[in-house]
Amino acid sequence: MIDNSQSGWLKLCNNDLELVNKWAFEGEKIIHGKPSGIDNTVSTFGSMIQFKLGDVTRIKSSAPLRMLVTNTKVGRNTKALVASVSERSLRHQNAMASVFAAVDSISKELSAIIQSTVPDDISITEREEKIEELMEMNQGLLQCMGVSHASIETVLRTTLKYKLASKLTGAGGGGCVLTLLPTSLSSTVIDKVIAELESCGFQCLRAEVGGEGLEICFS
Numbered sequence: 001m002i003d004n005s006q007s008g009w010l011k012l013c014n015n016d017l018e019l020v021n022k023w024a025f026e027g028e029k030i031i032h033g034k035p036s037g038i039d040n041t042v043s044t045f046g047s048m049i050q051f052k053l054g055d056v057t058r059i060k061s062s063a064p065l066r067m068l069v070t071n072t073k074v075g076r077n078t079k080a081l082v083a084s085v086s087e088r089s090l091r092h093q094n095a096m097a098s099v100f101a102a103v104d105s106i107s108k109e110l111s112a113i114i115q116s117t118v119p120d121d122i123s124i125t126e127r128e129e130k131i132e133e134l135m136e137m138n139q140g141l142l143q144c145m146g147v148s149h150a151s152i153e154t155v156l157r158t159t160l161k162y163k164l165a166s167k168l169t170g171a172g173g174g175g176c177v178l179t180l181l182p183t184s185l186s187s188t189v190i191d192k193v194i195a196e197l198e199s200c201g202f203q204c205l206r207a208e209v210g211g212e213g214l215e216i217c218f219s
Contacts, residue, residue, distance in 0.1 A: 010216040017044050020214060032078045032171075046213025050111050052104075059111060063118045063127070065209035066181035068159075068193065070166075070202050072151035074174025081171045085145050099144050102137075110134050121183075128182045132165035135180060139167035147172030154200055155179075162193050181206075 012020070024040035038051050050057040089096040113131060118124045139156065142148060152168045155177040159166045166179040181190060194204045 007218045010218065011212075012214060012216070017214060020044050033082070042213075044214045046211045048114070048210050050107070052107075059115055061114045061210045062116060063124060064183075065114070065131070066183070066185075067207045067209060068179040068181055068190070069169075069205045069207050070155050070177045070179065070197055071205070072149070072155065072174050072177065072202055074149060074151045076149075076171055076173035076175050078171040081147055081173045085147065088146055096145075099141050103141050106134050106138050106141075124183055128180065132180055132182075135165040135167045135178070142168055142172060145172075149174045151202075152177055155197060155202065158196055158200070159193060162189060164193065 021040055021044040024044060025035070025037050028035040028037070028040055036051055037056070038049055041056065042049055045058070048059050048061065050059050110131065113127055116127070118127055148168060149172065151174055152172065156166050159179045164179050164181070166177050169176050169178050179193075190206075197204050
Protein backbone atom coordinates (compact mmCIF):
# COMPACT_ATOMS: atom_id res chain seq x y z
CA MET A 1 0.00 0.00 0.00
CA ILE A 2 1.15 3.54 -0.78
CA ASP A 3 0.88 6.18 1.94
CA ASN A 4 -0.89 9.10 0.27
CA SER A 5 0.11 11.45 3.09
CA GLN A 6 3.75 11.53 2.03
CA SER A 7 5.32 14.07 -0.31
CA GLY A 8 8.16 14.20 -2.80
CA TRP A 9 9.42 11.30 -4.90
CA LEU A 10 8.78 7.68 -3.93
CA LYS A 11 10.95 4.81 -5.17
CA LEU A 12 9.14 1.49 -5.51
CA CYS A 13 10.45 -1.78 -4.16
CA ASN A 14 11.79 -4.34 -6.60
CA ASN A 15 8.67 -6.54 -6.46
CA ASP A 16 6.46 -3.58 -7.41
CA LEU A 17 8.84 -2.62 -10.21
CA GLU A 18 8.75 -6.19 -11.56
CA LEU A 19 4.93 -6.06 -11.58
CA VAL A 20 4.87 -2.71 -13.41
CA ASN A 21 7.42 -3.98 -15.91
CA LYS A 22 5.40 -7.14 -16.56
CA TRP A 23 2.19 -5.22 -17.35
CA ALA A 24 4.04 -2.61 -19.39
CA PHE A 25 5.49 -5.44 -21.50
CA GLU A 26 1.99 -6.81 -22.12
CA GLY A 27 1.00 -3.36 -23.39
CA GLU A 28 4.04 -3.35 -25.66
CA LYS A 29 2.93 -6.69 -27.12
CA ILE A 30 -0.49 -5.26 -28.00
CA ILE A 31 1.05 -2.27 -29.77
CA HIS A 32 4.18 -3.77 -31.36
CA GLY A 33 3.50 -7.50 -31.75
CA LYS A 34 6.88 -8.95 -30.73
CA PRO A 35 8.70 -6.23 -28.76
CA SER A 36 12.21 -6.64 -27.37
CA GLY A 37 11.15 -5.53 -23.90
CA ILE A 38 13.88 -2.88 -23.81
CA ASP A 39 11.59 0.15 -23.61
CA ASN A 40 9.49 -1.02 -20.69
CA THR A 41 12.51 -2.40 -18.80
CA VAL A 42 14.58 0.79 -19.11
CA SER A 43 11.57 2.96 -18.24
CA THR A 44 10.86 0.87 -15.15
CA PHE A 45 14.33 0.17 -13.78
CA GLY A 46 16.37 3.02 -15.28
CA SER A 47 20.08 2.77 -16.18
CA MET A 48 20.92 1.37 -19.65
CA ILE A 49 20.48 -2.04 -21.22
CA GLN A 50 22.54 -4.10 -23.61
CA PHE A 51 20.22 -6.49 -25.42
CA LYS A 52 20.82 -9.34 -27.84
CA LEU A 53 18.56 -12.30 -28.62
CA GLY A 54 16.78 -12.25 -25.29
CA ASP A 55 19.96 -11.64 -23.28
CA VAL A 56 19.48 -8.45 -21.23
CA THR A 57 22.46 -6.87 -19.45
CA ARG A 58 22.25 -3.63 -17.48
CA ILE A 59 25.18 -1.29 -17.99
CA LYS A 60 26.14 2.03 -16.43
CA SER A 61 27.79 5.04 -18.03
CA SER A 62 31.04 6.19 -16.43
CA ALA A 63 30.11 9.83 -17.26
CA PRO A 64 26.86 11.67 -18.10
CA LEU A 65 25.60 11.58 -21.68
CA ARG A 66 23.35 14.49 -22.61
CA MET A 67 20.84 13.92 -25.38
CA LEU A 68 18.27 15.98 -27.23
CA VAL A 69 15.18 13.92 -28.05
CA THR A 70 13.29 15.31 -31.05
CA ASN A 71 9.76 14.05 -31.56
CA THR A 72 8.91 14.41 -35.24
CA LYS A 73 5.22 13.86 -34.36
CA VAL A 74 5.04 11.50 -37.34
CA GLY A 75 3.24 8.33 -36.35
CA ARG A 76 4.52 4.97 -37.52
CA ASN A 77 3.43 1.37 -37.60
CA THR A 78 6.15 -0.64 -35.84
CA LYS A 79 4.77 -3.99 -36.99
CA ALA A 80 4.78 -2.84 -40.63
CA LEU A 81 8.31 -1.45 -40.38
CA VAL A 82 9.66 -4.63 -38.81
CA ALA A 83 7.95 -6.68 -41.53
CA SER A 84 9.44 -4.42 -44.19
CA VAL A 85 12.97 -4.97 -42.86
CA SER A 86 12.36 -8.73 -42.80
CA GLU A 87 11.19 -8.67 -46.41
CA ARG A 88 14.26 -6.67 -47.47
CA SER A 89 16.44 -9.20 -45.66
CA LEU A 90 14.89 -12.00 -47.69
CA ARG A 91 15.45 -10.14 -50.95
CA HIS A 92 19.06 -9.21 -50.17
CA GLN A 93 20.25 -11.83 -47.71
CA ASN A 94 24.03 -11.34 -47.96
CA ALA A 95 23.92 -7.54 -48.02
CA MET A 96 21.49 -7.27 -45.12
CA ALA A 97 23.50 -9.83 -43.12
CA SER A 98 26.48 -7.49 -43.46
CA VAL A 99 24.35 -4.53 -42.35
CA PHE A 100 23.16 -6.40 -39.24
CA ALA A 101 26.73 -7.49 -38.44
CA ALA A 102 27.91 -3.87 -38.68
CA VAL A 103 25.10 -2.73 -36.36
CA ASP A 104 26.14 -5.41 -33.87
CA SER A 105 29.78 -4.25 -33.98
CA ILE A 106 28.75 -0.63 -33.43
CA SER A 107 26.59 -1.62 -30.46
CA LYS A 108 29.42 -3.55 -28.83
CA GLU A 109 31.91 -0.72 -29.36
CA LEU A 110 29.47 1.84 -27.99
CA SER A 111 28.85 -0.29 -24.90
CA ALA A 112 32.58 -0.50 -24.22
CA ILE A 113 33.05 3.27 -24.67
CA ILE A 114 30.14 4.14 -22.40
CA GLN A 115 31.53 1.98 -19.59
CA SER A 116 35.16 3.07 -19.99
CA THR A 117 36.73 5.45 -17.47
CA VAL A 118 37.11 9.14 -18.39
CA PRO A 119 39.75 10.69 -16.09
CA ASP A 120 39.94 14.18 -17.64
CA ASP A 121 38.24 16.68 -19.97
CA ILE A 122 40.33 15.59 -22.97
CA SER A 123 39.22 11.98 -22.51
CA ILE A 124 35.58 13.09 -22.25
CA THR A 125 35.86 15.01 -25.52
CA GLU A 126 37.51 12.08 -27.31
CA ARG A 127 34.86 9.75 -25.92
CA GLU A 128 32.03 11.93 -27.18
CA GLU A 129 33.65 12.26 -30.62
CA LYS A 130 33.78 8.46 -30.91
CA ILE A 131 30.13 8.20 -29.87
CA GLU A 132 29.18 10.80 -32.50
CA GLU A 133 30.93 8.78 -35.21
CA LEU A 134 29.20 5.59 -34.12
CA MET A 135 25.82 7.33 -34.14
CA GLU A 136 26.42 8.59 -37.67
CA MET A 137 27.45 5.14 -38.87
CA ASN A 138 24.45 3.54 -37.19
CA GLN A 139 22.07 6.02 -38.82
CA GLY A 140 23.56 5.19 -42.22
CA LEU A 141 22.93 1.50 -41.62
CA LEU A 142 19.35 2.19 -40.52
CA GLN A 143 18.84 4.05 -43.78
CA CYS A 144 20.11 0.93 -45.57
CA MET A 145 17.37 -1.00 -43.78
CA GLY A 146 14.77 1.40 -45.18
CA VAL A 147 13.46 2.69 -41.84
CA SER A 148 14.33 6.38 -42.13
CA HIS A 149 11.77 9.06 -43.06
CA ALA A 150 11.69 12.57 -44.54
CA SER A 151 11.00 14.06 -41.09
CA ILE A 152 14.00 12.22 -39.64
CA GLU A 153 16.21 13.48 -42.47
CA THR A 154 15.08 17.04 -41.69
CA VAL A 155 16.24 16.64 -38.10
CA LEU A 156 19.57 15.20 -39.29
CA ARG A 157 20.18 18.11 -41.67
CA THR A 158 19.26 20.67 -39.02
CA THR A 159 21.51 19.26 -36.29
CA LEU A 160 24.35 18.70 -38.76
CA LYS A 161 24.44 22.47 -39.39
CA TYR A 162 25.55 22.75 -35.77
CA LYS A 163 28.01 19.86 -36.19
CA LEU A 164 25.91 17.57 -34.01
CA ALA A 165 25.41 13.85 -34.58
CA SER A 166 21.89 12.40 -34.65
CA LYS A 167 20.20 9.07 -35.30
CA LEU A 168 16.66 7.75 -35.30
CA THR A 169 15.51 5.72 -32.34
CA GLY A 170 12.91 2.99 -32.08
CA ALA A 171 11.42 1.51 -35.21
CA GLY A 172 12.01 4.60 -37.35
CA GLY A 173 9.60 5.73 -40.03
CA GLY A 174 9.03 8.91 -38.02
CA GLY A 175 8.93 8.84 -34.24
CA CYS A 176 11.91 10.30 -32.39
CA VAL A 177 15.51 11.23 -33.15
CA LEU A 178 18.43 11.30 -30.68
CA THR A 179 21.08 14.01 -30.85
CA LEU A 180 24.20 13.88 -28.70
CA LEU A 181 24.83 17.16 -26.83
CA PRO A 182 28.59 17.27 -26.10
CA THR A 183 29.71 18.41 -22.66
CA SER A 184 31.43 21.46 -24.18
CA LEU A 185 28.31 22.57 -26.08
CA SER A 186 26.94 25.84 -24.72
CA SER A 187 23.33 26.28 -23.65
CA THR A 188 23.08 29.13 -26.20
CA VAL A 189 23.77 26.77 -29.09
CA ILE A 190 21.40 24.16 -27.67
CA ASP A 191 18.65 26.80 -27.50
CA LYS A 192 19.29 27.72 -31.15
CA VAL A 193 19.08 24.08 -32.26
CA ILE A 194 15.85 23.57 -30.34
CA ALA A 195 14.33 26.77 -31.74
CA GLU A 196 15.11 25.72 -35.31
CA LEU A 197 13.75 22.21 -34.83
CA GLU A 198 10.58 23.47 -33.16
CA SER A 199 10.07 25.91 -36.04
CA CYS A 200 9.72 22.78 -38.21
CA GLY A 201 6.85 21.63 -36.02
CA PHE A 202 8.89 19.17 -33.96
CA GLN A 203 8.90 18.79 -30.18
CA CYS A 204 12.25 18.79 -28.34
CA LEU A 205 13.10 17.35 -24.94
CA ARG A 206 16.43 17.42 -23.14
CA ALA A 207 17.43 14.17 -21.48
CA GLU A 208 20.36 12.42 -19.82
CA VAL A 209 21.16 8.79 -20.51
CA GLY A 210 20.91 6.41 -17.57
CA GLY A 211 18.14 7.79 -15.36
CA GLU A 212 16.74 6.34 -12.15
CA GLY A 213 13.71 4.63 -13.65
CA LEU A 214 10.15 4.65 -12.35
CA GLU A 215 9.31 6.81 -9.34
CA ILE A 216 6.02 8.25 -8.07
CA CYS A 217 5.75 11.97 -7.39
CA PHE A 218 3.55 13.26 -4.57
CA SER A 219 2.93 16.99 -4.94
